[in-house]
Amino acid sequence: MGLFGKVFNNTPKTQHESDLDRQIKDDGVDYAGLRISQIVNEKITSKELALQFVLEELDAASHGNDFSISFADQSGFDVSEYKGAMQKTRWTGDESDLEHIQLFFRAFLAKISDINVVVELSTIVVDNIMEQWELGKYQKQSNKNAIYLNTNTGSNDNAPSSQLDYGIKHLTRDGTPEDGMESSEYTSQPNSTKKYQRFIYSDEFGFTPQSKDFLSEIGRTRSMWDAPSTYEYITCLALFRKLILSTRIDRKILLWHIMDFEDTGIAVGQIHDDWNSDIMMTYKMSSEPSQIDTFLATDEVGTITEITMTNHLTNEVTRIPLNNEGIFFMIYSIFSDMHQVDFKKFDTSKMPEKDTHMAKCLLDLKTEMPFDQIEVKRLKPLYYESNDAN
Numbered sequence: 001m002g003l004f005g006k007v008f009n010n011t012p013k014t015q016h017e018s019d020l021d022r023q024i025k026d027d028g029v030d031y032a033g034l035r036i037s038q039i040v041n042e043k044i045t046s047k048e049l050a051l052q053f054v055l056e057e058l059d060a061a062s063h064g065n066d067f068s069i070s071f072a073d074q075s076g077f078d079v080s081e082y083k084g085a086m087q088k089t090r091w092t093g094d095e096s097d098l099e100h101i102q103l104f105f106r107a108f109l110a111k112i113s114d115i116n117v118v119v120e121l122s123t124i125v126v127d128n129i130m131e132q133w134e135l136g137k138y139q140k141q142s143n144k145n146a147i148y149l150n151t152n153t154g155s156n157d158n159a160p161s162s163q164l165d166y167g168i169k170h171l172t173r174d175g176t177p178e179d180g181m182e183s184s185e186y187t188s189q190p191n192s193t194k195k196y197q198r199f200i201y202s203d204e205f206g207f208t209p210q211s212k213d214f215l216s217e218i219g220r221t222r223s224m225w226d227a228p229s230t231y232e233y234i235t236c237l238a239l240f241r242k243l244i245l246s247t248r249i250d251r252k253i254l255l256w257h258i259m260d261f262e263d264t265g266i267a268v269g270q271i272h273d274d275w276n277s278d279i280m281m282t283y284k285m286s287s288e289p290s291q292i293d294t295f296l297a298t299d300e301v302g303t304i305t306e307i308t309m310t311n312h313l314t315n316e317v318t319r320i321p322l323n324n325e326g327i328f329f330m331i332y333s334i335f336s337d338m339h340q341v342d343f344k345k346f347d348t349s350k351m352p353e354k355d356t357h358m359a360k361c362l363l364d365l366k367t368e369m370p371f372d373q374i375e376v377k378r379l380k381p382l383y384y385e386s387n388d389a390n
Contacts, residue, residue, distance in 0.1 A: 020111040029117060033124030036108060040125060041132055043101050050133040052098055057126045058082035064119070069224070071123045074288070075130065076137030078156075139315075147318040151325035156318065164321040167306040170268040170278065170295055173317060181268055184277060188265030189256060198260055198338065200284045202291070202312065225336070227345035230355050236335050236343075237362040240328045242376060244365060248302025250376045255281045255294060258379055259334055268295065278305045285337045292330060309333070324365075 024032045044050045058075055059082045061068040072082070105125075112118050131138045148160045160166050169178050177183050228236075243254050255261040261281040269277030278295040285291060289312040297303040307320035307330055320326040332343045351359065361369060 018111050018113060021113055021117070024112070024117060024121075029120050030124065033121050034128065036105075036121065037125045037128035037132075040101060040105070041129060043097070043104070044129070044133070045097065047133050047135075049097055050129055051135055052085075053101060054126055054130055054133075054135055055082040055085040056098075056102075057122070059085040061123070061126075068119055068123065071127075074137070076135075076139065147316055149318055149320050149326065149329065151321050151323060151329065160319070161321075164323065164326075166319045167304070167322045168278070168295070169319075170280070170306055171293075173315070177268055180270060182271045183266055183268045185265050186267055186279070188263040189252075199286050201286055202284055202289050225340045225342040225345075227347070228335070228339070228341040228343060230351050232335065232339065232341060233343070233346055233348075233351075234355060234358055234362070236328070236332050237359055238371060239379075240324075240331050241362050241365065241369075241371070242379070243327060243331070244324065245372060246302070246376065248296065248298070248300055251302040251304075252279075252281070252296060253376050254379075255283075255296075258376070258381055259283065259331070260338070260381065261292075261294065267298075283334055287337050287340070292334065294330070 044053065054075075055077070058072045058077060061072040062079070062082065072079075075082075109118050109121070112121070130136045146158075148157045148164075148166060150157050150161050150164065152161065152163060170181060172178055239254070239258065243251060246254060252263075256263055261283045264280045264282050266280045267277035268280060276298065278297050281294045281296065283292040283294075291310050291312075293306075293308045293310065294304060295306040297305050304322055304327070307322065307326065309318040309320065309330075310316070311318075320330055335341070336343055348356070348359070361367070362371075
C-alpha cells in the first residue's frame with residue numbers, strides 16, 4: 001500500500017500537534033518534502049524500482065481527494081500505466097526494497113497529525129522522485145518516441161501502422177518546419193464573432209500543472225467526468241458527417257466557428273511552393289495544457305493533411321490517422337474537453353431505438369439526408385453554456 005493509500009484508507013488522525021508538525025511549520029512543507037525525497041532517493045537503487053514506487057503511489061493517489069487525483073492525472077502517465085499497480089506487487093513480508101521504502105515512509109508520516117500536510121508531502125516526494133529519475137512528465141523529450149493513435153486497435157503506439165495514413169508531417173517537436181518545408185503567414189480570421197468565451201487552460205495557467213486552483217477554475221478532473229447524453233453523442237455524429245461531406249470554405253467554418261479552433265495565420269508547405277501550403281488551425285483545451293492542430297490544404301475540398309494532439313506538460317505529440325475514426329476521435333475529444341464528458345463511458349447498446357437509427361443514418365455517408373442541406377453557418381457552436389444547452 002502506497003503513501004496515499006495509507007492516508008485515504010485510514011480514519012483521520014486526531015492526535016495533538018507533534019514536534020515534527022512544529023518543525024514542518026517552521027521549515028515549510030516544500031523543504032520537508034525535499035529532505036524526505038533525498039532520503040527516499042538514497043534507498044532507490046534503480047530506475048525500475050523508482051518506476052514501481054511511483055506507479056503504486058499514483059494508483060493510490062487516483063483514489064484519494066481532488067488534490068491527489070489531480071496530481072495523478074497530470075503526472076505524465078496514462079491511467080492505464082498506474083491503474084492497479086498496488087495489486088501487482090506482492091508483499092512477501094521479507095522487506096523487499098520497495099517494501100522497505102514504503103515502511104520507512106509510513107513511520108515518518110505516522111508522526112504528522114495534519115492529513116492535508118501528509119497529502120501535500122506525499123505529492124512533493126513522488127514528484128521529486130519522478131523528476132530525479134526522469135519519469136512521466138519529466139521524461140526527456142529526446143528519449144520519447146512519437147505517439148501514433150491506432151484506430152484499428154484503439155491503442156497508442158510508438159510506430160505508425162502501415163495500414164493507416166497519418167498525413168504530412170509539417171512541424172518538428174519545437175514547432176519549426178520539417179526538412180523541406182517552410183512556413184509563411186497570412187491574414188487570419190479573427191475570433192471576435194464567436195458568441196461564447198471559453199476558458200482555455202494555457203491562457204490562464206500556461207503549461208504549469210495545477211491542483212486546487214485548477215479544480216476550482218475547471219470544476220472537476222477528467223477521471224470524474226460523466227458519460228455524455230445520447231443527444232450529445234448524436235451531436236458529435238452530426239458534426240462528423242458535416243465535416244466529412246463539406247468543402248474547404250465550410251470545413252474551415254466548422255473548425256473555426258463551430259468547434260472553436262483558432263485560425264493561426266500560419267501556413268506550412270514545401271519550400272518555394274506557397275500555392276500548396278496548408279493552413280494551421282489550433283484548438284486549445286480547457287481541461288489541460290494541450291492543443292489539437294489540424295492542417296487544411298488550400299484545394300477545393302480543404303483536404304485535412306494532418307491532425308496532431310500535443311500535451312505541453314509531457315512534451316508528447318500524438319498523430320491522429322486521417323480516416324473517419326481518427327476524425328471522429330478529434331471531434332469527441334474536443335466535445336469532451338468543452339463539456340467535461342467521457343465518451344469511453346457511453347454505451348451505444350443502451351440508446352433508444354430511434355436514436356440508434358439516427359446514428360446509423362448519420363454514419364451512412366453515401367446516403368443523402370435532409371440534414372445535409374442545412375448551411376454550416378446556421379449550426380450552433382459546439383461550445384454552449386448550460387442555460388443554452390436546450
